[in-house]
């Protein structure tokens with residue numbers, strides 16, 4: 001791919017802190033002259049009957065067409081009659097492998113300095129097939145499905161990845177001593193694929209032993225490939241080795257070479273900001289309109305951040321009149337609004353006037369995911385440049401976001417990375 005023809009990639013900024021950290025990615029890509037032209041798609045405000053989800057058909061088509069994309073965190077609204085956003089993406093795009101690179105970030109000290117491994121998780125079957133039922137009262141059954149087709153597909157991806165990235169070893173993680181048929185078939189498929197890659201060492205490690213080895217010495221591993229549930233657990237274990245989900249990138253591989261990179265963390269509603277009058281603020285104000293204005297006690301003593309909780313159906317816990325909310329927001333006080341439905345905390349918003357958000361989020365995980373995306377496109381020099389700038393900024397320690405013990409805002413951290421490019 002030449003630097004002159006930009007590659008189109010779908011960008012889902014997502015919910016909560018998503019738009020703030022996506023902005024960081026866009027600015028850094030622009031400064032690094034990464035040849036990517038973003039096609040931005042937001043999660044819809046109503047269910048699209050063609051996808052039975054809040055994701056529109058057009059946004060899925062965009063990924064299918066571009067075959068590459070970056071996804072911010074998405075908060076699936078609670079309620080009936082639609083599919084979860086992440087499930088919709090996984091099913092519609094047939095995202096069969098989840099790839100998580102985990103490496104120690106120099107300058108961010110954890111128990112280990114030498115982590116450099118890749119977990120590759122089969123993402124479509126195993127215990128996640130959703131086949132559970134009650135046999136008789138007090139006895140339930142869950143069916144674990146392993147197919148040759150899905151196992152070969154993920155094994156092939158793992159070896160292809162290892163070869164393409166100059167990795168030396170692939171370990172298949174299993175419990176075939178107990179799950180003889182299912183994990184046995186998974187291993188058989190891995191062995192078959194391994195034979196086609198004589199330059200890569202292949203080994204099989206029982207999952208319990210794997211966990212012990214990982215926490216004793218993560219440097220024992222290189223690329224790990226495993227069925228769905230083991231991958232779910234091991235990939236979070238590995239994220240913990242390097243400092244947690246806020247730093248961990250991932251990439252989903254789908255049918256026909258689709259790659260959808262995404263941060264592992266969620267929408268962090270507790271630190272997400274919203275622009276007053278923006279798409280999200282207006283429906284919230286509509287909700288607020290339904291509450292009776294109430295006499296407001298004098299407010300000089302109010303802290304800068306206070307909670308407003310609203311319950312639909314039930315009684316509101318605290319009610320502030322809309323006009324006062326507007327007044328607070330316009331005078332620069334951040335108002336935290338937690339909307340609750342049926343007793344479940346649904347979403348939290350910080351409303352502040354004219355701001356682009358709370359500016360507290362750490363964009364590292366999404367940035368490193370975007371680096372995975374560049375690597376998938378074989379744009380390794382751009383990927384190295386951006387990755388080094390991120391790692392150098394964190395290592396330097398001058399600009400760090402609050403989750404890493406620093407005091408920098410998202411935008412200051414972003415600017416520091418751009419200065420390091």
Ligand code: NAD
Pocket residue numbers: 017072073074075076086246262263264265266267268269270271360361362363364365403
């Ligand atoms: P979360 O990851 O959003 O937040 C957990 C904690 O980590 C919070 O305190 C948050 O402030 C902090 N945090 C997360 N990312 C951060 C970042 N980049 N910088 C600084 N701090 C960060 O998990 P949650 O609260 O369980 O979930 C919130 C919402 O996100 C839910 O609606 C959930 O469904 C959704 N979610 C989506 C995805 C996804 O799209 N892949 C993954 C997980 C959760």
